[in-house]
Amino acid sequence: MTQPHRPRPERADSPELAAFRQLKAAQPELAGAVDMQVELFVMQRRVQARLSTPWLEFDLVWLARQLTEGQPILRFGEIPFEWGEFRTLFRQVSEVLRRYDLLEAADATHVQQLIRAGRPTRDDVAAWYDATASRSNGQPSAETGQPEAVGQVLALTARPFLARTVETLHQRVDLAPWSRPYCPFCGGDAELAILLRPGERRLACGRCTGVWPFPEHACPHCDNRLPGYQTSYTSRDGRYRVVGCDACRRYIKAFDARRSDRPFMLDVDTIATLPLDAAALQRGYLG
Numbered sequence: 001m002t003q004p005h006r007p008r009p010e011r012a013d014s015p016e017l018a019a020f021r022q023l024k025a026a027q028p029e030l031a032g033a034v035d036m037q038v039e040l041f042v043m044q045r046r047v048q049a050r051l052s053t054p055w056l057e058f059d060l061v062w063l064a065r066q067l068t069e070g071q072p073i074l075r076f077g078e079i080p081f082e083w084g085e086f087r088t089l090f091r092q093v094s095e096v097l098r099r100y101d102l103l104e105a106a107d108a109t110h111v112q113q114l115i116r117a118g119r120p121t122r123d124d125v126a127a128w129y130d131a132t133a134s135r136s137n138g139q140p141s142a143e144t145g146q147p148e149a150v151g152q153v154l155a156l157t158a159r160p161f162l163a164r165t166v167e168t169l170h171q172r173v174d175l176a177p178w179s180r181p182y183c184p185f186c187g188g189d190a191e192l193a194i195l196l197r198p199g200e201r202r203l204a205c206g207r208c209t210g211v212w213p214f215p216e217h218a219c220p221h222c223d224n225r226l227p228g229y230q231t232s233y234t235s236r237d238g239r240y241r242v243v244g245c246d247a248c249r250r251y252i253k254a255f256d257a258r259r260s261d262r263p264f265m266l267d268v269d270t271i272a273t274l275p276l277d278a279a280a281l282q283r284g285y286l287g
């Protein structure tokens with residue numbers, strides 16, 4: 001006799017979901033943002049859990065050269081995309097963003113048209129991925145020809161596929177030769193910084209969730225490395241910090257691991273630091 005199928009409990013015990021619940025209780029004004037992030041998180045993790053583990057073989061000479069020259073190492077063809085799964089998630093992500101009013105009407109229509117035409121295709125995603133992954137030596141990302149909102153939906157959709165690949169690389173690739181302000185895996189920008197201990201800082205990629213070392217007194221926006229150009233202030237609970245650069249007037253938000261009772265969680269900490277953006281703008285910094 002077969003057992004009746006019981007759906008797996010909805011990861012109610014996942015540390016991220018517990019942290020989201022805590023955040024919502026502590027800061028009820030973030031409830032809407034937390035709810036949306038939880039919906040995206042659950043969808044992304046469901047896809048990520050189903051993907052097989054890619055095993056990438058690197059030519060060590062090639063790898064060393066990429067890292068030294070500042071060129072990201074994760075090539076599009078090596079990411080385990082599953083296109084049916086990708087398009088379903090693309091539709092789901094766009095529905096969530098529309099429901100939370102994060103897609104303007106014109107962008108929502110554009111996304112709808114793409115979906116009806118059976119897109120995004122592999123070529124669409126390759127163009128989007130390579131525009132950023134082909135950057136080197138601080139050159140900005142190339143244009144993809146898609147509206148920014150489509151890029152946002154693509155980024156949220158591609159995330160579990162990229163994250164699945166990058167989680168297998170963290171253990172295997174020595175990132176010591178890399179000290180660029182953008183991601184060594186996919187070329188994405190830093191979303192948050194992580195302060196581990198004095199003098200030791202990491203940056204976390206908003207695109208693939210990769211984490212890499214970056215000098216504490218350097219600016220991830222303009223790469224200014226002269227001392228004395230940073231102004232930093234902490235959140236009320238001491239867990240987060242805003243670090244402003246007085247050379248380019250931009251800022252990065254940081255998770256202070258020394259003052260937190262849990263490890264860094266990109267999905268949660270991105271939302272928890274939303275109030276710091278307003279504070280940074282008030283002090284005249286740009287995001």
Ligand SMILES: [Zn+2]
Nearest residue numbers: 183186205208
């Ligand atoms: Zn990345």
Ligand SMILES: [Zn+2]
Nearest residue numbers: 219222245248
């Ligand atoms: Zn700067």
